[in-house]
Amino acid sequence: xxxxxxxxxxxxxxxxxxxxxxxxxxxxxxxxxxxxxxxxxxxxxxxxxxxxxxxxxxxxxxxxxxxxxxxxxxxxxxxxxxxxxxxxxxxxxxxxxxxxxxxxxxxxxxxxxxxxxxxxxxxxxxxxxxxxxxxxxxxxxxxxxxxxxxxxxxxxxxxxxxxxxxxxxxxxxxxxxxxxxxxxxxxxxxxxxxxxxxxxxxxxxxxxxxxxxxxxxxxxxxxxxxxxxxxxxxxxxxxxxxxxxxxxxxxxxxxxx
Amino acid sequence: xxxxxxxxxxxxxxxxxxxxxxxxxxxxxxxxxxxxxxxxxxxxxxxxxxxxxxxxxxxxxxxxxxxxxxxxxxxxxxxxxxxxxxxxxxxxxxxxxxxxxxxxxxxxxxxxxxxxxxxxxxxxxxxxxxxxxxxxxxxxxxxxxxxxxxxxxxxxxxxxxxxxxxxxxxxxxxxxxxxxxxxxxxxxxxxxxxxxxxxxxxxxxxxxxxxxxxxxxxxxxxxxxxxxxxxxxxxxxxxxxxxxxxxxxxxxxxxxxxxxxxxxxxxxxxxxxxxxxxxxxxxxxxxxxxxxxxxxxxxxxxxxxxxxxxxxxxxxxxxxxxxxxxxxxxxxxxxxxxxxxxxxxxxxxxxxxxxxxxxxxxxxxxxxxxxxxxxxxxxxxxxxxxxxxxxxxxxxxxxxxxxxxxxxxxxxxxxxxxxxxxxxxxxxxxxxxxxxxxxxxxxxxxxxxxxxx
Numbered sequence: 001x002x003x004x005x006x007x008x009x010x011x012x013x014x015x016x017x018x019x020x021x022x023x024x025x026x027x028x029x030x031x032x033x034x035x036x037x038x039x040x041x042x043x044x045x046x047x048x049x050x051x052x053x054x055x056x057x058x059x060x061x062x063x064x065x066x067x068x069x070x071x072x073x074x075x076x077x078x079x080x081x082x083x084x085x086x087x088x089x090x091x092x093x094x095x096x097x098x099x100x101x102x103x104x105x106x107x108x109x110x111x112x113x114x115x116x117x118x119x120x121x122x123x124x125x126x127x128x129x130x131x132x133x134x135x136x137x138x139x140x141x142x143x144x145x146x147x148x149x150x151x152x153x154x155x156x157x158x159x160x161x162x163x164x165x166x167x168x169x170x171x172x173x174x175x176x177x178x179x180x181x182x183x184x185x186x187x188x189x190x191x192x193x194x195x196x197x198x199x200x201x202x203x204x205x206x207x208x209x210x211x212x213x214x215x216x217x218x219x220x221x222x223x224x225x226x227x228x229x230x231x232x233x234x235x236x237x238x239x240x241x242x243x244x245x246x247x248x249x250x251x252x253x254x255x256x257x
Numbered sequence: 258x259x260x261x262x263x264x265x266x267x268x269x270x271x272x273x274x275x276x277x278x279x280x281x282x283x284x285x286x287x288x289x290x291x292x293x294x295x296x297x298x299x300x301x302x303x304x305x306x307x308x309x310x311x312x313x314x315x316x317x318x319x320x321x322x323x324x325x326x327x328x329x330x331x332x333x334x335x336x337x338x339x340x341x342x343x344x345x346x347x348x349x350x351x352x353x354x355x356x357x358x359x360x361x362x363x364x365x366x367x368x369x370x371x372x373x374x375x376x377x378x379x380x381x382x383x384x385x386x387x388x389x390x391x392x393x394x395x396x397x398x399x400x401x402x403x404x405x406x407x408x409x410x411x412x413x414x415x416x417x418x419x420x421x422x423x424x425x426x427x428x429x430x431x432x433x434x435x436x437x438x439x440x441x442x443x444x445x446x447x448x449x450x451x452x453x454x455x456x457x458x459x460x461x462x463x464x465x466x467x468x469x470x471x472x473x474x475x476x477x478x479x480x481x482x483x484x485x486x487x488x489x490x491x492x493x494x495x496x497x498x499x500x501x502x503x504x505x506x507x508x509x510x511x512x513x514x515x516x517x518x519x520x521x522x523x524x525x526x527x528x529x530x531x532x533x534x535x536x537x538x539x540x541x542x543x544x545x546x547x548x549x550x551x552x553x554x555x556x557x558x559x560x561x562x563x564x565x566x567x568x569x570x571x572x573x574x575x576x577x578x579x580x581x582x583x584x585x586x587x588x589x590x591x592x593x594x595x596x597x598x599x600x601x602x603x604x605x606x607x608x609x610x611x612x613x614x615x616x617x618x619x620x621x622x623x624x625x626x627x628x629x630x631x632x633x634x635x636x637x638x639x640x641x642x643x644x645x646x647x648x649x650x651x652x653x654x655x656x657x658x659x660x661x662x663x664x665x666x667x668x669x670x671x672x673x674x675x676x677x678x679x680x681x682x683x684x685x686x687x688x689x690x691x692x693x694x695x696x697x698x699x700x701x702x703x704x705x706x707x708x709x710x
Contacts, residue, residue, distance in 0.1 A: 145603075147603065178603050254563065255535070256536055256564060257537065
């Protein structure tokens with residue numbers, strides 16, 4: 001998601017961090033709604049208007065993500081992106097929809113595997129590419145206290161300057177360690193290499209590394225907090241991110257279910 | 258005070274001495290032969306599974322012993338791993354009880370051994386492997402090594418016309434992240450007597466019969482709830498021991514290793530389903546048809562709306578229990594046992610402790626033969642635990658904050674974050690293993706040895 005938007009802005013060098021998250025393979029259970037609020041603040045970002053896109057410096061992004069479990073192996077997510085910034089106020093940025101399927105646990109695969117696809121629109125004031133599509137394979141694995149996940153996402157712009165770019169490559173990955181039952185800590189890596197057929201120079205690539213913690217306070221809650229630095233000129237240099245999620249089980253479950 | 262005669266009797270030195278010997282040293286024919294070997298089990302049409310079983314069948318052969326009459330069983334281990342057969346619920350010496358932790362010798366791969374002991378007490382018992390599975394969810398109790406064992410009493414607890422033995426089991430284990438933040442086994446198939454619904458023979462009955470069901474939960478980790486559509490159960494025994502107050506109930510709950518004996522009056526002709534009450538377990542196959550004579554058609558299921566069960570309903574009525582139990586008035590020695598988990602990561606199963614230590618470091622003071630003990634189970638974990646004491650039976654004495662009497666068991670389910678108290682008499686000297694009967698819990702430290710002084 002984050003990378004979809006980031007890649008959409010690749011030609012304008014704009015930074016658009018709305019959902020900064022490495023996906024795990026698990027899907028939301030059926031009859032369950034996951035409500036997440038992604039809060040990202042760019043402390044040090046793009047300071048100028050580029051190709052009509054507002055600067056990201058000191059932008060506050062609030063993204064509402066609603067994910068509904070369909071069955072034991074699929075879900076669909078819906079996003080509302082917003083931005084708040086001095087001089088622009090609170091603005092609606094766009095919406096995305098994201099269906100996802102996964103390999104059921106009962107198949108006994110040694111790793112978790114799922115496939116996400118995401119389609120959506122964002123206003124040109126926040127991304128030069130307005131209509132984008134992403135396909136994201138997801139592989140993850142928990143081994144004892146360690147957790148590994150990789151999302152080698154592929155992206156396509158449907159409307160905007162990067163239509164001619166073709167398919168973009170925007171991988172992300174996560175490694176974390178469980179210090180105890182509640183507190184995990186680790187690093188998340190996000191990159192955008194531009195067109196997969198002709199990777200851009202390092203100067204134009206986006207490379208970000210976040211130090212994060214996950215707080216597993218309850219099966220109902222999801223809490224992820226991190227701070228990230230951008231390593232290239234095309235990347236926002238300092239971002240704070242937080243994800244607060246809550247599961248709502250709206251099915252009429254009884255002990256016999 | 259225990260007499261020398263009692264001590265000799267409970268030690269097994271009266272009559273035929275219990276022993277486990279290498280096969281071939283005995284010339285006489287055994288009462289039973291058990292072969293441990295790989296087999297292919299047809300759980301359902303198009304769903305076969307390779308497992309280890311007794312005599313190529315799941316459950317293994319029904320063994321019928323006479324209480325107090327010595328028996329010999331030759332066990333031939335045709336697998337590549339050491340094996341041992343535990344005679345669950347029997348008061349026999351540790352050398353033959355079938356737990357290597359107590360000192361029962363392992364049966365080496367591709368070798369045989371002879372178990373000789375005097376079976377007691379009477380009732381519905383069972384036998385199963387007592388090996389470790391660790392991360393292999395196809396071995397030990399995850400596999401097919403379990404069978405029924407009936408020690409015939411001098412008098413049956415209740416008259417009946419026909420009896421059925423039913424084993425509940427789960428197969429195809431895989432690890433799944435659970436709400437407790439750790440990995441736990443989950444399953445793809447659930448069976449009764451090794452068959453998923455629709456793939457086995459129905460239970461055939463006649464109108465007017467009184468049927469005695471002997472139900473065993475041989476699952477490695479799962480509690481099961483069983484109902485019979487159109488009928489109710491009259492529970493007469495728990496873990497093979499007659500209950501003081503038989504009750505008619507709509508369903509049975511069995512934790513791993515528990516047994517229930519229940520009478521069912523065949524007074525509602527038709528073709529019915531006996532199966533798991535919970536829908537997801539039912540859908541995994543844990544059901545069997547019950548068919549009245551001259552009745553045909555698809556088996557009918559009536560979904561119970563809720564789960565109903567408690568131990569207390571079978572306890573002795575107030576005032577009657579103490580006399581029935583016949584124990585001395587001296588207060589028992591209290592042994593607190595605190596159960597807790599140790600987190601090992603979201604990608605691992607937890608390890609388990611009793612009084613803060615895992616097996617083999619968990620210890621309490623040695624038991625004194627003849628003395629009465631009260632075990633206080635303090636379950637601080639968020640998991641339920643079906644705990645089992647080898648070679649002894651215990652009496653449920655306190656649960657749900659109330660005193661009860663008269664229910665004798667060898668396995669009891671201690672609910673998460675609750676306390677329960679049981680009492681037993683140290684009347685069977687020798688090492689006695691105490692453990693959670695969930696395979697993944699006993700594999701990871703939830704065991705302790707009681708030694709005798």
